[in-house]
Amino acid sequence: xxxxxLDVCRVGKTFTRGGLLSAQRIAAVKDVxxxxxxxxxxxxxxxxxxxxxxxxxxxxxxxxxxxxxGKLLFDGVDLATIRAGxxxxxxxxxxxxIFQNPFESxxxxxxxxxxxxxTQRSFAAADRRGTPxxxxxxxxxxVGLSLGEVSRRYPHELSGGQLQRVAIARALLANPKLIVxxxxxxxxxxxxxVAIVNLFKxxxxxxxxSIIYVTHDLATAYYIxxxxxxxxxxxxxxxxxxxxxxxxxxxxxxxxLREAALLPEIAADLSVRMDxxxxxxxxxxxx
Amino acid sequence: MAxxxxxxLRYHAEFRIGAGLIAVVLLLSVxxxxxxxxxxxxxxxxxxxxxxxxxWFGTTSRGQDVFWQLTFALRNTLLFGCTVALISRLxxxxxxxxxxxxxxxxxxxxxxxxxxxxxxxxLPILVLFYFVMxxxxxxxxxxxxxACLGWAYDARLIRSxxxxxxxxxxxxxxxFSGMSTREILVQEHLPYVMPIVFSTTMNNMVWSIGLxxxxxxxxFTDINTPTIGGMIYWxxxxxxxxxxxxxxxxxxxxxxxxTFVGLFLLAVSMNDYIDPRSRLHDFGGAS
Amino acid sequence: xxxxxxxxxxxxxxxxxxxxxxxxxxxxRFGVRRDVRAVDGISxxxxxxxxxxxxxxxxxxxxxxxxxxxxAVRPPLEVVGxxxxxxFLPGYGGLHRAPAAEVARIRWxxxxxxxxGSMNALNPVxxxxxxxxxxxxxxxxxxxxxxxxxxxVHLARLRLDPSVLAAYPHELSGGMRQRATxxxxxxxxxxxxxxxxxxxxxxxxxQKEVLGMISGxxxxxxxSVLLVTHDLAVHAHLxDRxxxxxxxxxxxxxxxxxxxxxxxxxxTRHLISSLPRIGDDVPREGLAGSPPNLADPPPGCRFHPRCxxxxxxxxxxxxxxxxxxxxxxxxxxxxxxxxxx
Numbered sequence: 001x002x003x004x005x006l007d008v009c010r011v012g013k014t015f016t017r018g019g020l021l022s023a024q025r026i027a028a029v030k031d032v033x034x035x036x037x038x039x040x041x042x043x044x045x046x047x048x049x050x051x052x053x054x055x056x057x058x059x060x061x062x063x064x065x066x067x068x069x070g071k072l073l074f075d076g077v078d079l080a081t082i083r084a085g086x087x088x089x090x091x092x093x094x095x096x097x098i099f100q101n102p103f104e105s106x107x108x109x110x111x112x113x114x115x116x117x118x119t120q121r122s123f124a125a126a127d128r129r130g131t132p133x134x135x136x137x138x139x140x141x142x143v144g145l146s147l148g149e150v151s152r153r154y155p156h157e158l159s160g161g162q163l164q165r166v167a168i169a170r171a172l173l174a175n176p177k178l179i180v181x182x183x184x185x186x187x188x189x190x191x192x193x194v195a196i197v198n199l200f201k202x203x204x205x206x207x208x209x210s211i212i213y214v215t216h217d218l219a220t221a222y223y224i225x226x227x228x229x230x231x232x233x234x235x236x237x238x239x240x241x242x243x244x245x246x247x248x249x250x251x252x253x254x255x256x257l258r259e260a261a262l263l264p265e266i267a268a269d270l271s272v273r274m275d276x277x278x279x280x281x282x283x284x285x286x287x
Numbered sequence: 288m289a290x291x292x293x294x295x296l297r298y299h300a301e302f303r304i305g306a307g308l309i310a311v312v313l314l315l316s317v318x319x320x321x322x323x324x325x326x327x328x329x330x331x332x333x334x335x336x337x338x339x340x341x342x343w344f345g346t347t348s349r350g351q352d353v354f355w356q357l358t359f360a361l362r363n364t365l366l367f368g369c370t371v372a373l374i375s376r377l378x379x380x381x382x383x384x385x386x387x388x389x390x391x392x393x394x395x396x397x398x399x400x401x402x403x404x405x406x407x408x409x410l411p412i413l414v415l416f417y418f419v420m421x422x423x424x425x426x427x428x429x430x431x432x433x434a435c436l437g438w439a440y441d442a443r444l445i446r447s448x449x450x451x452x453x454x455x456x457x458x459x460x461x462x463f464s465g466m467s468t469r470e471i472l473v474q475e476h477l478p479y480v481m482p483i484v485f486s487t488t489m490n491n492m493v494w495s496i497g498l499x500x501x502x503x504x505x506x507f508t509d510i511n512t513p514t515i516g517g518m519i520y521w522x523x524x525x526x527x528x529x530x531x532x533x534x535x536x537x538x539x540x541x542x543x544x545x546t547f548v549g550l551f552l553l554a555v556s557m558n559d560y561i562d563p564r565s566r567l568h569d570f571g572g573a574s
Numbered sequence: 575x576x577x578x579x580x581x582x583x584x585x586x587x588x589x590x591x592x593x594x595x596x597x598x599x600x601x602x603r604f605g606v607r608r609d610v611r612a613v614d615g616i617s618x619x620x621x622x623x624x625x626x627x628x629x630x631x632x633x634x635x636x637x638x639x640x641x642x643x644x645x646a647v648r649p650p651l652e653v654v655g656x657x658x659x660x661x662f663l664p665g666y667g668g669l670h671r672a673p674a675a676e677v678a679r680i681r682w683x684x685x686x687x688x689x690x691g692s693m694n695a696l697n698p699v700x701x702x703x704x705x706x707x708x709x710x711x712x713x714x715x716x717x718x719x720x721x722x723x724x725x726x727v728h729l730a731r732l733r734l735d736p737s738v739l740a741a742y743p744h745e746l747s748g749g750m751r752q753r754a755t756x757x758x759x760x761x762x763x764x765x766x767x768x769x770x771x772x773x774x775x776x777x778x779x780x781q782k783e784v785l786g787m788i789s790g791x792x793x794x795x796x797x798s799v800l801l802v803t804h805d806l807a808v809h810a811h812l813x814d815r816x817x818x819x820x821x822x823x824x825x826x827x828x829x830x831x832x833x834x835x836x837x838x839x840x841x842t843r844h845l846i847s848s849l850p851r852i853g854d855d856v857p858r859e860g861l862a863g864s865p866p867n868l869a870d871p872p873p874g875c876r877f878h879p880r881c882x883x884x885x886x887x888x889x890x891x892x893x894x895x896x897x898x899x900x901x902x903x904x905x906x907x908x909x910x911x912x913x914x915x
Contacts (some may be wrong), residue, residue: 049777064459092463099456109478115464122465125320159864160632189631189839190804191880194848195860216778223850223858246852260779261809261852287546 004073005038005177006061006211011070012234013056027188029060030234031070034287036178036212038075042205043211045225045242047218047257053234058182058214062097076176091201093123096171100183104164106155112198113151114164115170116140123174136173141168143199161192179203182214197224218261223247230254279285295556305552306457308545315542324352326359338534345534348525353538359513361542367430367499367514368492374434375441375491376484376564381444381477384480386473387449388458398446405437409498412436417507426512429502433495441487445480482558489554493547500543515543582640587661589644589765589798595656597642597904600649610868612638613654614822617895620766622661625792625799627813627830629806629845635822636802640770643800644687645669645677648859660685660846683713684758688752688788690771696743702754703739731794732757732787749780756788763795771803785812806849810834814902818842821866821876824895828902837906838880876905877908883908 009043013029030053031200036044048054050108059065060072063079072079082091099105106112116136124135137147144167155163171179185193197220203209215221221228222242229239230253238251249255296301324331330350338345344353404431416432417424452458461471496515502508503516508515508564522528522535594617599610603678612635615779620626630636638651647670658668662684666672669680696705707727714721723741726736731754743751752772759767762851773781789812792799801813809816809830818839826839837843863880866872872879878888887909893905898913 049779062463089465092465097459097463101456101457104456105460107461107475109477110474115460118461118464118466161864167460170460174463174465189865190806190845190848191631191861192864194850194858195862197850198858200862218778219850219852222852243855256779258852262778262782262785262805262811283672 003038004035006036007073007076008032008034009071009073010058011067013060013065014068015067027234028056029067032057032231032234032236033070034229034236034239035100036210037232038177041203041208042212042226043200043209043224044222045215045228046231047221047228048231049216049217049257051233052231053060054214054231055182056059056234057181057231058212059205061178061212063091063097080229092126093174094177096174096176096179098164098167098171098179098181101187101279102160103155103187104231105163105167108155110154111151112153112155112158112166113147113181116150116166119170119173125179130181135254136169139168140166142172144195145169161191161196164188164192164196164224165199168203170198172203172209176209178210178212180212180214180281184213186215186217192222192287200224218246218257230257291441294331295463299556300561301552302556305556307552308549310547311544313363313367314548315358316365317358319355319358319362319466322355322358324355326356327511327519335530335532344538345520345532347535348527348530348532349521350473353426355532356513356518357538357540357542360539361546363512364496364499364543367426368496370427370430371433371437371495372488375438376430376488378434379441379445379487380477380480382438383445384476386442386451387446388453388468388476390450390453394446398443401439401442404436404558405443407436407514409436411503413498414507416504423508424509426509426514428507430495430566431501433498435489437495441483441491444483444487448480449476452479463542486554486558489557493550496543496546508520575774587621587622589661590620590800591657591659592643593657593659594860595616595639595642596654597638597647599650600652608869609822611635611805611822612651612868613642614871616819616822616824617656618817618827619823620798620800622765622798624797624814625789625801625812627809627816628800628802628819629802629809630818630819631773633821633865633868634819635868636804636819637770639819640768640800640802642668644685644768647673647708660766680766682709682759682762684765686762686764686767688755688759688767688769688772690774696751696755696758697745701742702741705758706739706761709758713762725757728755728761729757731791747780749784752776752780753787754783756791758808760791760795760797765799766834767792767797767799769799769801771805772801773808774803774805781808790813796889806845818845821871822868823876823905825877825905826903827895828899832899832902835898836902838898838902838909839877839906840883840908841877864887873904881908 006253009031012027012029012031015026015028019024035041036042046054056065060067063082077091079091082088092149102112103212106115108136113136116139117132120132120135124132127247133147140146140150145162149162150158150166157225158166185196188196200211200213201224204211213221213225225242227238227240228242228245230245230251231237232253236255238249245254246258249258296306323428332342332346332350333353334348334350336346338460342352342354344357347356382397382401386394386401388406402477413432420428445559453569456473461475499508499514500516500519503510503514504519504523508514508519510518510520518539519536522532523537525532527533527535580778594615595613596611596615597613599612601608601610616639618626628636628639629914639667641647641651642653643669647653653668653670660680663669663672663680666676669677669685672680683838696702710725711718711721714724716724724810725739728740729736732749734753734757738746738750738754746754769788771782776784784810785808788799799905801809803809813830815827815832816833817824818833818841819825820841826837826842833842834846837846844861848861850858861880866876866879874890875881875888875893876883887907891907893907893910895903896910898904898909904910
């Protein structure tokens with residue numbers, strides 16, 4: 001055991017594209033390091049635009065992708081040594097993913113509860129009493145659903161928000177220490193988004209689960225995360241306390257992101273509306 | 288399944304016609320069990336009798352009843368096609384799904400085998416086998432050989448679907464639910480490639496039956512087992528067309544065309560129904 | 575501060591009037607008949623020279639509404655009732671009912687589109703120049719040489735280099751491609767531009783730039799824009815008036831600033847108050863329930879199962895859009911009642 005839950009140590013990932021003669025090497029992630037403390041669960045937001053390498057980084061943490069340089073240690077175990085079999089199962093017991101598109105997270109042709117019982121079967125602790133149904137129902141209640149609402153249902157019968165709750169419940173059934181969520185609310189409707197985001201806070205506070213929240217949305221990152229990392233072209237350009245970094249960004253790119261983020265509070269004050277970003281300041285328009 | 292068949296029968300004209308044709312063919316092949324004469328025996332009825340009430344499809348120059356001979360021939364030909372299709376589908380599924388999902392060196396190894404089979408020239412190989420095996424060439428052995436030669440192209444097709452399935456989020460959900468590779472392939476991916484399997488089954492049967500008829504007409508098969516090709520072979524041996532015994536050739540030809548058209552129509556209409564995209568379209572509604 | 579709209583005489587004839595429009599997805603597969611009421615009785619007008627925004631969640635029917643207005647009505651989508659009146663296309667009650675020749679006359683010249691995936695509008699195997707020639711050249715009565723000069727001038731307005739004309743769509747970045755689509759949509763100086771999530775696929779920095787350009791070029795050519803997006807922040811920055819849709823119906827409409835300052839419908843109130851803001855640490859409340867299934871919507875007000883103010887009448891009757899305050903329409907019994915009191 002170690003007192004670091006996750007130790008990302010100077011990792012890089014280079015993809016090779018094209019044939020033997022015209023191979024192009026694309027560095028998706030370059031020299032990224034950060035740590036998560038085992039004793040203090042937190043929400044770490046990784047912020048970046050498309051192509052910033054944030055998704056590749058999250059896939060390396062999930063051990064779906066292997067780094068080309070550096071290494072990742074989870075609970076002191078090098079992820080490169082975990083490939084298959086019981087060790088991989090033990091790793092997935094502690095680290096679980098939540099994906100972007102709730103409609104894609106489950107096979108559209110299969111019933112939803114299947115995944116829940118599968119996870120329960122694979123990771124259930126031996127000391128857990130009661131039937132699998134009770135365990136699944138109990139976990140679903142943590143995310144505001146119940147087995148009655150989910151059992152025998154197909155994904156298309158539920159809304160995006162409900163599906164994302166099921167996805168979270170599925171992850172929770174493994175009893176993980178870390179959840180890696182890649183854009184978990186970007187495809188959720190506005191009226192359901194806050195509830196999901198609040199749920200992440202509850203997981204951290206009540207269940208002591210650390211969450212890596214990958215997003216491009218600065219506002220929700222500000223709202224839930226404790227720490228943030230801003231990535232550009234595969235590198236971390238700024239990191240630190242979420243509130244401080246987002247209120248007073250230092251790196252030019254972070255400032256650019258912060259300024260470009262369209263925030264609804266500006267709208268209340270018409271003087272800074274979009275019209276005035278353009279040359280003309282007159283409020284008259286030609287018709 | 289019964290409901291699907293009923294819906295298809297009610298609303299799909301292609302399916303109705305296809306099912307009707309195949310039903311006639313199947314009925315004929317089942318009648319083989321009630322034949323008054325063993326299939327190999329010759330001169331059991333007067334030779335060269337044109338179609339009449341006694342001999343519905345006439346008799347051959349070898350003193351066989353064309354009707355009963357045809358039932359045996361259809362049964363053997365269909366059995367041959369099914370055997371080839373079944374074995375080659377299994378091969379294509381295992382290789383295609385595994386290769387697409389696993390990737391890496393497994394994919395490269397399987398695909399190099401696959402591509403080797405794609406480029407092997409069929410007819411010369413089959414003829415070569417016949418000349419090597421001669422009398423030991425039973426229809427079962429021929430079916431095995433054809434199955435080994437008939438899976439490669441479809442395996443590539445299945446692999447391409449499997450690769451796209453691998454990239455979808457529900458595959459990862461399955462993986463992180465603790466499913467084994469076999470479970471993911473069979474339960475998650477198989478339903479998506481079933482449309483390919485179904486439509487290629489029909490195509491594969493058409494292909495293998497066609498090839499068997501070709502070989503039989505040329506005399507490169509076990510001519511003592513009555514098949515459609517075998518009947519035409521014997522008819523040609525006795526110059527049936529020149530002798531005016533047209534029924535000896537006409538009825539097997541009509542039967543084989545009915546089989547081909549029926550299988551083709553079934554493939555088309557089943558594909559229409561099973562395709563997950565059109566099924567999801569039914570579920571999805573607006574958006 | 576007053577809104578810009580308030581200065582404008584309301585009597586100005588609308589360029590686009592939608593009256594009680596109903597468009598359903600009708601499926602009849604294997605004997606099972608189903609109506610998905612994606613657009614169910616929507617009325618609003620778009621004035622000359624304004625940007626009218628439509629906001630709503632997925633399956634609120636906003637995209638279907640835009641499609642219906644654009645005349646892209648193909649089975650299973652069916653217009654069941656109501657009219658779409660363009661000032662430049664009188665007498666047909668909608669593009670979907672107009673003859674093909676009329677539609678061809680109007681497209682690009684009077685009505686153009688900016689769609690979500692700009693790849694869809696641009697043919698991937700043809701250079702951009704041919705897109706301009708195909709769509710715009712027939713509508714502009716000038717020589718080819720003059721036309722090319724005008725296109726280049728127009729591209730410069732969107733800060734695009736003339737060299738993009740020789741490029742294939744995939745050779746451009748997402749932002750440039752979307753700017754090229756905007757150039758294409760505005761070259762003929764149309765009266766109305768329909769924009770469906772024009773910046774949703776773009777990164778934030780590029781999104782801001784593209785929004786600025788839509789706003790600027792629109793002002794320059796004096797077109798009206800009907801902008802559909804789920805992103806309230808985009809509406810806040812771009813639109814003059816805003817309609818909020820829920821489950822196939824329009825539930826609130828007012829000047830954008832008014833909606834953000836004084837949302838009245840409980841749903842709108844939740845949407846506005848639940849938006850996280852940088853620098854604001856107040857916890858946000860979630861809204862219970864999910865949007866209804868449009869194949870089987872709840873009776874009465876479609877928001878009532880989730881509404882904190884739901885009364886008996888909400889479960890029985892459909893609230894009408896009533897003007898509560900000047901130029902502020904709301905469809906809610908609770909709000910109407912308190913306004914009367």
